Amino acid sequence: MKDRDVYEELRAPLMRFASSLVGPNDAADLVSEVIVAAIQRRPLSSLENPKAYLMQALLNRARSRGRRLDREQKAVARLRAIPFPQEHTEVSDPGVTDTVATLPPQQRAAVFLVYWEDLSPSEAAKLLGVRPATLRRYLHLARSKLRKHLDE
Numbered sequence: 001m002k003d004r005d006v007y008e009e010l011r012a013p014l015m016r017f018a019s020s021l022v023g024p025n026d027a028a029d030l031v032s033e034v035i036v037a038a039i040q041r042r043p044l045s046s047l048e049n050p051k052a053y054l055m056q057a058l059l060n061r062a063r064s065r066g067r068r069l070d071r072e073q074k075a076v077a078r079l080r081a082i083p084f085p086q087e088h089t090e091v092s093d094p095g096v097t098d099t100v101a102t103l104p105p106q107q108r109a110a111v112f113l114v115y116w117e118d119l120s121p122s123e124a125a126k127l128l129g130v131r132p133a134t135l136r137r138y139l140h141l142a143r144s145k146l147r148k149h150l151d152e
Contacts, residue, residue, distance in 0.1 A: 006044040007035060010051055017055055021062035030065070034058050075106070078129055099149040103142050106130075110138035 011031070018027035034057045038044060047053045100111060106128070113124035114135075125135035 001045045003039060003044040006047075006050050010054060013051065014054055014058065018058050018062070021058060022065065026065075030058060030061055034061050037061075075129060078127065099146055100142075103145060107138045107142040107145075110135050111142050114139060 014031050014034075015027055018030045021027075022030050034054060035044075038047075038054060038057060044050050044054075100108060103111065109128055110124060113119045113127060114121060117124075119127070121135050121139065122132045125132040128135065130138075
């Protein structure tokens with residue numbers, strides 16, 4: 001039996017199970033992620049019980065998604081709790097402001113807390129609920145993007 005045959009045979013039950021875990025809108029993505037990851041490890045046809053293996057993989061991936069979404073929601077709540085300055089500070093190059101606006105939220109938050117609020121990276125990391133090394137990485141990525149803009 002080929003991987004394609006195994007997939008065709010199990011597609012409907014996998015989709016039903018995934019729908020029960022993450023809802024019908026995200027089920028196809030979840031199944032695709034699991035199938036691709038499984039095939040990268042070994043052929044589906046080599047599995048002793050492909051259905052059980054893939055169902056467990058779906059459950060594990062759904063749990064991981066749930067934990068990630070929970071962390072993201074908590075981070076967003078922490079970011080919303082940060083008081084933003086009331087006064088408007090002029091930036092000499094409006095392109096810098098536009099570039100900062102294109103940064104991912106974590107990088108924008110890191111830049112704001114460290115450079116605007118004058119917090120140490122450790123304090124900013126604690127406020128955002130990340131490790132100091134993670135916050136320093138956000139700052140590094142943000143500075144790299146800003147440097148590219150300023151060099152243009």
